[in-house]
Amino acid sequence: MEKPTLPKGTRDFGPAVMAKRHFILENIRQVFRNYGFQPLETPAMENLTTLTGKYGDEGDQLLFRILNSGDFLKDISNPELQARNSKLLSSQIAEKGLRYDLTVPFARFVVMNRNEISFPFRRYQIQPVWRADRPQKGRYREFLQCDADVVGTDSLLCEAEIILMIREVFRELGILDYTIKVNHRGILSGIAEAIGAAENDTTLFVAIDKLDKIGEDKVKEELRTKGFTENRLASLFEMLHVKGSTVNKLALFSSRFSASEKGSKGLRDLQEVLNYLTYYSASDEHVEFDVTLARGLSYYTGCIFEVKINHVGIGSVSGGGRYDNLTKAFGDKDNLSGVGFSFGVDRLYDAMEELDLFPRETQISSTVLVCHFDDETLQYGFGVLAKLRAAGISSEIYPDLAKIKRQLEYANKKVVAFALVIGSAEKESGLLALKNMATGEQEKITLEQIISKLQ
Amino acid sequence: MEKPTLPKGTRDFGPAVMAKRHFILENIRQVFRNYGFQPLETPAMENLTTLTGKYGDEGDQLLFRILNSGDFLKDISNPELQARNSKLLSSQIAEKGLRYDLTVPFARFVVMNRNEISFPFRRYQIQPVWRADRPQKGRYREFLQCDADVVGTDSLLCEAEIILMIREVFRELGILDYTIKVNHRGILSGIAEAIGAAENDTTLFVAIDKLDKIGEDKVKEELRTKGFTENRLASLFEMLHVKGSTVNKLALFSSRFSASEKGSKGLRDLQEVLNYLTYYSASDEHVEFDVTLARGLSYYTGCIFEVKINHVGIGSVSGGGRYDNLTKAFGDKDNLSGVGFSFGVDRLYDAMEELDLFPRETQISSTVLVCHFDDETLQYGFGVLAKLRAAGISSEIYPDLAKIKRQLEYANKKVVAFALVIGSAEKESGLLALKNMATGEQEKITLEQIISKLQ
Numbered sequence: 001m002e003k004p005t006l007p008k009g010t011r012d013f014g015p016a017v018m019a020k021r022h023f024i025l026e027n028i029r030q031v032f033r034n035y036g037f038q039p040l041e042t043p044a045m046e047n048l049t050t051l052t053g054k055y056g057d058e059g060d061q062l063l064f065r066i067l068n069s070g071d072f073l074k075d076i077s078n079p080e081l082q083a084r085n086s087k088l089l090s091s092q093i094a095e096k097g098l099r100y101d102l103t104v105p106f107a108r109f110v111v112m113n114r115n116e117i118s119f120p121f122r123r124y125q126i127q128p129v130w131r132a133d134r135p136q137k138g139r140y141r142e143f144l145q146c147d148a149d150v151v152g153t154d155s156l157l158c159e160a161e162i163i164l165m166i167r168e169v170f171r172e173l174g175i176l177d178y179t180i181k182v183n184h185r186g187i188l189s190g191i192a193e194a195i196g197a198a199e200n201d202t203t204l205f206v207a208i209d210k211l212d213k214i215g216e217d218k219v220k221e222e223l224r225t226k227g228f229t230e231n232r233l234a235s236l237f238e239m240l241h242v243k244g245s246t247v248n249k250l251a252l253f254s255s256r257f258s259a260s261e262k263g264s265k266g267l268r269d270l271q272e273v274l275n276y277l278t279y280y281s282a283s284d285e286h287v288e289f290d291v292t293l294a295r296g297l298s299y300y301t302g303c304i305f306e307v308k309i310n311h312v313g314i315g316s317v318s319g320g321g322r323y324d325n326l327t328k329a330f331g332d333k334d335n336l337s338g339v340g341f342s343f344g345v346d347r348l349y350d351a352m353e354e355l356d357l358f359p360r361e362t363q364i365s366s367t368v369l370v371c372h373f374d375d376e377t378l379q380y381g382f383g384v385l386a387k388l389r390a391a392g393i394s395s396e397i398y399p400d401l402a403k404i405k406r407q408l409e410y411a412n413k414k415v416v417a418f419a420l421v422i423g424s425a426e427k428e429s430g431l432l433a434l435k436n437m438a439t440g441e442q443e444k445i446t447l448e449q450i451i452s453k454l455q
Numbered sequence: 456m457e458k459p460t461l462p463k464g465t466r467d468f469g470p471a472v473m474a475k476r477h478f479i480l481e482n483i484r485q486v487f488r489n490y491g492f493q494p495l496e497t498p499a500m501e502n503l504t505t506l507t508g509k510y511g512d513e514g515d516q517l518l519f520r521i522l523n524s525g526d527f528l529k530d531i532s533n534p535e536l537q538a539r540n541s542k543l544l545s546s547q548i549a550e551k552g553l554r555y556d557l558t559v560p561f562a563r564f565v566v567m568n569r570n571e572i573s574f575p576f577r578r579y580q581i582q583p584v585w586r587a588d589r590p591q592k593g594r595y596r597e598f599l600q601c602d603a604d605v606v607g608t609d610s611l612l613c614e615a616e617i618i619l620m621i622r623e624v625f626r627e628l629g630i631l632d633y634t635i636k637v638n639h640r641g642i643l644s645g646i647a648e649a650i651g652a653a654e655n656d657t658t659l660f661v662a663i664d665k666l667d668k669i670g671e672d673k674v675k676e677e678l679r680t681k682g683f684t685e686n687r688l689a690s691l692f693e694m695l696h697v698k699g700s701t702v703n704k705l706a707l708f709s710s711r712f713s714a715s716e717k718g719s720k721g722l723r724d725l726q727e728v729l730n731y732l733t734y735y736s737a738s739d740e741h742v743e744f745d746v747t748l749a750r751g752l753s754y755y756t757g758c759i760f761e762v763k764i765n766h767v768g769i770g771s772v773s774g775g776g777r778y779d780n781l782t783k784a785f786g787d788k789d790n791l792s793g794v795g796f797s798f799g800v801d802r803l804y805d806a807m808e809e810l811d812l813f814p815r816e817t818q819i820s821s822t823v824l825v826c827h828f829d830d831e832t833l834q835y836g837f838g839v840l841a842k843l844r845a846a847g848i849s850s851e852i853y854p855d856l857a858k859i860k861r862q863l864e865y866a867n868k869k870v871v872a873f874a875l876v877i878g879s880a881e882k883e884s885g886l887l888a889l890k891n892m893a894t895g896e897q898e899k900i901t902l903e904q905i906i907s908k909l910q
Contacts, residue, residue: 004505004563004785007551010498012564014571015578018494034844036821036851038869039473043465043597044499044553044583045519050459064500065522067549069587071541081536086526094522096462098499108459109467116469118868120854123470128499132524142498155854157837279837330459366491382612382734389489396491399575399610413573414493 009133009141015414016363021144023362024348025126027172028146031165032124037148040123042105044130045096052097054104054329062131064141065094098130102147102342104329110151111330119152119336138314138350149340151326156269158339159303159322160276163287166307166318169343170286174357177310178317180286183293184270184303185321187253190263191239191291194256195232204228208240209294239291246274246289253291269303299323305341309351317347360438367454368395369416371407377422384422384432384447391451395420411437420450464588464596470869471818476599478817479803480581482627483601486620487579492603495578497560499585500551507552509559509784517586519596520549553585557602557797559784565606566785574607574791593769593805604795606781611724613794614758614777615731618742621762621773624798625741629812632765633772635741638748639725639758640776642708645718646694646746649711650687659683663695664749694746701729701744708746724758754778760796764806772802815893822909823850824871826862832877839877839887839902846906850875866892875905 006012013021045066052060072093073081080089099105102125110117126146135141148165150158166180188208192201203226207219220233228236239256242249250267257263270289277284295304302322309317320341328335352358368388370381381397388395396416398407404421411419421433431444434453445453461467468476500521507515527548528536535544554560557580565572581601590596603620605613621635643663647656658681662674675688683691694711697704705722712718725744732739750759757777764772775796783790807813823843825836836852843850851871853862859876866874876888886899889908900908 002786004566005502006498006567007500007502010500012498012568013494013496014564014568015493015495018496022494034847034849036824036849036871038470038820039468039477040470041468041473043461043467044585045462045465045597047460047462049457061524064524066553067520067522067545069516069519073539073541073544078537081539082533084528084536086528089528090522098521109469111459112461113467113469118865120865122851130499142500150854153854157833157852157854276834276837279834280841281838282841331457365493369491378612379734382731383736386735386737392489394489394491396577397612399605399608399612410573410575416491 007141009135009139011140011142015365019362019365020352020358021345021349023358024173024345024352025146028169028343028345029124029126031168031172032148034168035122035161035165037122037124040106040109040125041127042099042102042109042125044099044128046099046105046108048091048095048097050108051100051104055100059100062133063100064098064130064132065090066096066098067094068096099127100131101129102127102145103149103326103340106147106149107326107330110336111327111332114332117152120150120155120158121152122148122150124148138346140346144345145342146345147340147342149338151336151338151340154322154337156272156303157276159269159273159305160280162305162320162339162341163273163277164280164282166305166341167282167286173348173352174359175309175352175355178286179288179308179310181288181290181293181306181308182270182273182303183290184266185301186262186264186266186269187257187291188266188294190253190257190260190266191236193260193263194239195235197228197232197236200226200228204236205294206296208292209296211240211292242291246270246284246287249289249291266302273303295319295321299325301325303339309355312351312354314347314351314354316344317351318343363415364417365414366394366396366416368393368418368420369407369411369414370395370397371404371411371419371421372398372401373404373423374401377424377427380427381420381422384420387447388451388454391455393451393454408435408437418454462596464590464594466595466597470820474817474820475807475813476800476804478813479628479800479807480601483624483798483800484579484581486623486627487603489623490577490616490620492577492579495561495564495580496582497554497557497564497580499554499583501554501560501563503546503550503552505563506555506559510555514555517588518555519553519585519587520545521551521553522549523551554582555586556584557582557600558604558781558795561602561604562781562785565791566782566787569787572607575605575610575613576607577603577605579603593801595801599800600797601800602795602797604793606791606793609757609777609792611727611758612731614724614728614760615735617760617775617794617796618728618732619735619737621760621796622737622741628803628807629814630764630807630810633741634743634763634765636743636745636748636761636763637725637728637758638745639721640756641717641719641721641724642712642746643721643749645708645712645715645721646691648715648718649694650690652683652687652691655681655683659691660749661751663747664751666695666747697746701739701742704744704746721757728758750774750776754780756780758794764810767806767809769802769806769809771799772806773798818870819872820869821849821851821871823848823873823875823905824862824866824869825850825852826859826866826874826876827853827856828859828878829856832879832882835882836875836877839875842902843906843909846910848906848909863890863892873909 128142129145130142192198192204207223300321301324304321306316307318322339324337326338370385372378372381385397419435426432433444435442583597584600585597647653647659662678755776756779759776761771762773777794779792781793825840827833827836840852874890881887890897
């Protein structure tokens, strides 16, 4: 039999990687909880009626579809089969698909449980999603999403809390040099109105969103082909080029947007978010009002965010914004306003590796490995283990008779913090040899001393 | 649009249920870690070549298969299509399937990473699995498995540690009345040899495994139809009926198995497991040597375990055993012996609900909800929130202006422990009203006092 392989674009997470991912996720979870967010988990499989039509045509094609169980051809007629239309047939032989993101399942949950939920509902959700994308470096077919949303309130206090949470998570992770870019869809509308392109705003947003990727010249070119005059382009880029502090930028745009209701609302909203930071006695450190931030064609309607770690060759590691139509796709008339953001755990992981930010302690598996020389010291060591564990010290014993060298190699490879070596002399005297695996230092002390040292 | 639904046999886990599941899982994880087990996660999707042929024909049919992306009919000829053979076609249009258990992916991981793993390898894995079973009460199509295995050693110390871990988990969960049944495949072989049915041992094991479900009479009937004589049945059931302490039972079977190498080995193994408990200064409390325990047709070759919570109408909540052929299915010649067990989290959950064992604290979401009367106290309250969170107290503020009654209802529904009510008088005096939501008790104290009280 051939050696087994993994499906393209999927990964195993062995102990060393798991420990680092755990470090990231536990810090994020702790901050979410500290801010009153509650966990939600939804099934990996959703009905395709729930998933399709929510992510655009491209998204629909990237859904993993699950073949119906049993005789899935039963209700398919011969002509239908002979048409050989994979796309059409897939909708007949597959009723379920794998979750593509966490937002649609969340919206589905809210619609299904509307009467039981106490709004405003703060939920976080950390689960894998699946996309039949072409795998490449940093892009996987199964990857973790990590979302937090508040729905059922339009209070801008929530936007301020998102900034606070991002900063808290980054502080815990040891990430110091980063920028939280903020903008507002209303401000983008204001710009469109100010240059007389209100009727072409979507075209404009799509182009602005590409500035980062294709550069100014190509964006201009694209806008020219869509009928934007040189005059318009000049006023557009004058606005996009505005530099200075957030306060100055807000003031400047305020004068430009005197005739734009949407633009003025956007500026007022941003200002209020900043005010909330002040009420919290928090600075606006790391926050940058970036008028070129557009966040693609997504469903955002208010403030938008994006976080980049500076001087690291990795895209944004977090992003989000306010939306007004979460449950509309499920026919809900009584729309809920909400605001959410998510962390890209895979990218955070890569950035932290690049910056060497994982504390060495994350790699430590057990605190103690009990090593022994023969049956007798193995049995005695097993008793020692009982006392270590009862004291809450994670420990293990090498379960087989083996050379000490081999036992220490095991401790080393598994990154056990201490080896406790027990020979017959140690057993007699009760003075056990405790070896620090990182420094090589060794001391002979009693079990009680070891326990109080390691606890 | 119709109200969305969930696929049959799948569930959402909202905050209240998540909190209880978290309580179970964190306790299990803590014990696993304390015993030196390290986490592993594998992808939800595996190649079908990895999955098929590992679970028997029935298992193969219960696999969820994932339709190939793109034009999946491309390489299917017209005659193949017209044959309308769903089973055959499924293997041509679906290359991947969803994980059916955690053991096969674990074996695959070990085979693929053999040179990097330091054996003995102690891994735990807590992930969902999917089975296209007919959904019914307590049986789901997506459910969590929670496995711990040690591979690369045949030391019976590991079996003793499984018993210790199960008892530790149950102590943490507050489950007091339960039985850990242990047996050994060698002892079952010994019985087969003792009644002269060595060549029919599989038939015998399958029948014994059904004793619990269909009762003695039907098992006898089944064995009669398979050619077991009345004599044989009499000696068989005499052995299966043996009562008494584990020590007595071991002694009794020892005399019966004098001619059976397998049987004697089984008894010696069990005795050694018990010896290890003694070296650990642990009793054999909750442990019962049950000669009728067979654990189905599974791949076990040594000790086997099964745990039942007494006086609760729920099947076994944990089980496992030793196997010698983990990696054989992947063509590995150099077989690894291992021993593992798993917790049935859904059943543990149901049992704990039935026994009302979840501590009330698990249901508490935030520690504090800050409530306010107007814009001014909302802003002031947001500053109070900053201080609470900085002290590590999980807290939130009602983000909108709303009647106090509504804010308290929210706190109540979300099970927030304390409401901190701030009116203009409280803001002036600095004496804030702290209301215990469980008792209704209320006191007026300073923020510093509140923090030291809640920390």
